[in-house]
Amino acid sequence: MFGEILLDRTLASFTVCRWCLQRLSAEVFRLLTTFRRRQHSRRFVIAVLSTILLYYLLLSTISYTRRPRKRKTPPILSHFMFESMHGNVNESSNFTKQIWVFNNSDAERIYLYANLLQKLPWKANPQHLDNFRRELNAETNVSTDRDLILTQTNVQLDQEMPCYFDTKKSMLKYPHFVATKDFMSTLPKESPLKGKRYEKCAVIGNSGSLKQSTCGSQIDGMDFVFRCNGAPLEGFVTDAGKRTDFLTFNPSILYKRFGGLVNESMIESYITFMKQYDSMVWYPCFGSRQLVEPCIKAISYHDQVDSRLVIGHPSHYVSIWEFWKRRGLRKKPSTGLYLVSLAATLCNEIHLYGFWPFPIQLHEGKVQETAYHYFNNLPFTSHHSSDSEFRLLLQMHMLGSVNLHMGTCTQ
Ligand SMILES: *[C@@H]1O[C@H](CO)[C@@H](O)[C@H](O)[C@H]1NC(C)=O
Ligand SMILES: *[C@@H]1O[C@H](CO)[C@@H](O)[C@H](O)[C@H]1NC(C)=O
Ligand SMILES: *[C@@H]1O[C@H](CO)[C@@H](O)[C@H](O)[C@H]1NC(C)=O
Ligand SMILES: *[C@@H]1O[C@H](CO)[C@@H](O)[C@H](O)[C@H]1NC(C)=O
Ligand SMILES: *[C@@H]1O[C@H](CO)[C@@H](O)[C@H](O)[C@H]1NC(C)=O
Numbered sequence: 001m002f003g004e005i006l007l008d009r010t011l012a013s014f015t016v017c018r019w020c021l022q023r024l025s026a027e028v029f030r031l032l033t034t035f036r037r038r039q040h041s042r043r044f045v046i047a048v049l050s051t052i053l054l055y056y057l058l059l060s061t062i063s064y065t066r067r068p069r070k071r072k073t074p075p076i077l078s079h080f081m082f083e084s085m086h087g088n089v090n091e092s093s094n095f096t097k098q099i100w101v102f103n104n105s106d107a108e109r110i111y112l113y114a115n116l117l118q119k120l121p122w123k124a125n126p127q128h129l130d131n132f133r134r135e136l137n138a139e140t141n142v143s144t145d146r147d148l149i150l151t152q153t154n155v156q157l158d159q160e161m162p163c164y165f166d167t168k169k170s171m172l173k174y175p176h177f178v179a180t181k182d183f184m185s186t187l188p189k190e191s192p193l194k195g196k197r198y199e200k201c202a203v204i205g206n207s208g209s210l211k212q213s214t215c216g217s218q219i220d221g222m223d224f225v226f227r228c229n230g231a232p233l234e235g236f237v238t239d240a241g242k243r244t245d246f247l248t249f250n251p252s253i254l255y256k257r258f259g260g261l262v263n264e265s266m267i268e269s270y271i272t273f274m275k276q277y278d279s280m281v282w283y284p285c286f287g288s289r290q291l292v293e294p295c296i297k298a299i300s301y302h303d304q305v306d307s308r309l310v311i312g313h314p315s316h317y318v319s320i321w322e323f324w325k326r327r328g329l330r331k332k333p334s335t336g337l338y339l340v341s342l343a344a345t346l347c348n349e350i351h352l353y354g355f356w357p358f359p360i361q362l363h364e365g366k367v368q369e370t371a372y373h374y375f376n377n378l379p380f381t382s383h384h385s386s387d388s389e390f391r392l393l394l395q396m397h398m399l400g401s402v403n404l405h406m407g408t409c410t411q
Contacts, residue, residue: 117406125400140319144345150311198224201347205336208371209356215409216241228335244279251295274305286314334384350402357386
């Protein structure tokens with residue numbers, strides 16, 4: 001109904017413009033041909049002046065037809081849409097007042113995503129997941145068994161290890177880390193995940209949408225649980241669970257939370273923090289040259305913690321990054337997307353929790369602000385293409401290759 005009214009208005013202004021354009025081109029054509037025939041400069045000046053005048057008239061017609069429409073469109077709260085779609089509207093409300101264009105395209109997109117996810121029942125499609133796995137294996141020259149973790153077989157003594165986030169310039173400035181004998185002796189003989197396959201895996205993103213989700217026991221019921229970037233367990237078990245089999249630990253966390261391990265008290269708090277895990281902890285040490293030594297230092301406390309501390313192989317990350325880059329992902333993949341790609345090679349069914357990357361969400365039919373992380377108050381960042389990654393995962397959800405869990409979990 002509103003669509004028709006808008007269409008009518010657009011048609012009307014379009015008709016006016018078309019009339020103007022026809023007149024304008026006829027006039028210009030006539031004047032130009034006259035000018036060519038007679039070569040008269042006064043006529044030329046008149047032609048130019050009338051063209052300018054006609055353009056001016058045309059422009060003012062367009063802005064005239066636009067201006068009142070802009071003023072008449074009320075500022076529409078995206079909230080209306082959400083509320084009307086979730087039963088918070090009674091008979092006496094004017095339905096068509098609730099349905100209106102969104103005030104911005106972000107609100108519209110979030111609305112569409114949320115509704116798609118809530119209304120589509122998920123059905124696993126092992127064939128699609130298998131195809132994804134085969135594509136990954138065929139197009140990346142790395143394998144999870146051989147290259148996910150640095151081992152004594154996939155690194156050679158005295159091998160130079162470049163860092164993938166460093167620019168060519170900084171790589172020239174700082175010497176590459178070289179795999180010394182001492183370093184080699186800290187590496188495992190082979191990957192602890194070699195030959196392992198799991199039935200149901202969960203990858204836990206760190207989105208604030210996990211708050212009040214009560215998904216903890218569902219997550220703990222999985223066969224293998226991946227977590228990102230040192231996500232804390234204590235205090236969040238009801239919503240995020242506690243089972244952890246594979247945790248990534250970005251070396252920048254050593255600076256953000258543990259002062260770069262510069263003194264005993266910082267080392268102490270790092271070791272205390274690590275005691276909450278009993279899993280494999282995977283440190284991507286070779287991202288940035290400056291973080292390599294602190295990262296290796298963090299791993300050197302392995303006998304004081306219960307977890308098995310391992311180092312990520314830079315080629316594995318780069319290979320997955322390039323896989324997604326070839327598919328149009330502009331920025332580096334988030335740890336979440338990296339883990340989803342990894343899970344595809346290890347698991348028969350993939351469940352994603354906490355992957356909602358937007359600042360608002362639907363919670364029990366109400367619009368709520370969402371934090372970036374469920375465990376702290378960090379602001380939203382744009383290091384990754386969260387929106388593109390989400391669109392990708394949403395499509396994989398629809399194809400049944402991953403299950404993107406949203407909202408609250410029922411037991
Ligand atoms: C759209 O509406 C939301 C919700 O009221 C508001 O926070 C936001 O500023 C509005 N955006 C624009 C572009 O008007
Ligand atoms: C129904 O909506 C009208 C208009 O928004 C409001 O005044 C009224 O209180 C509502 N009634 C109930 C029962 O919610
Ligand atoms: C709904 O709102 C429109 C526009 O404001 C009005 O013309 C119409 O009468 C209203 N309908 C009802 C049932 O209130
Ligand atoms: C994988 O391929 C890239 C180029 O695509 C190459 O630079 C790299 O050395 C290869 N790695 C291995 C382990 O073969
Ligand atoms: C240890 O280092 C941190 C961070 O640099 C500093 O805030 C703290 O005061 C230091 N503690 C001691 C005991 O030196």
